Amino acid sequence: MEINAESIKMTNIHEEFFKKYLRVLKLARTPSREEFQKIALVAAVGVLLIGFIGFIIYEIMLVLPH
Template identity: 70%
Template sequence: MEISKPEIKTDVIHEELFRKYLRVLKLARTPTREEFTKIATVAAAGILLIGMIGFLIFIVFEHKLMLGF
């Protein structure tokens, strides 16, 4: 006895997915200068914060004898 795989209509799935992507692209717009500046500032602050945390971890592990570990 052989089990047959069910037929999945991928054309319908791809067409529906394409419609969803198209709807999102139609709603999207270019950010204003003020919005872009805020986003860039928050992203830069996050990068600096993560960098500082990494640097502090590096310093702790590099000088653990001086710190008494």
């Protein structure tokens, strides 16, 4: 009996998860070209900024005496 109750509980948990998952998928859409370009630009600027900060820290560590 106990195994069956746990099995039903797990099935309900999985059903709820997939219902939420499908709801999100229904809301999702492909971005327009303009939206994609803006997102790509912001991501590229972020990567370059983090890389530049890392490079500056690297150069400072080389200059500082041990």
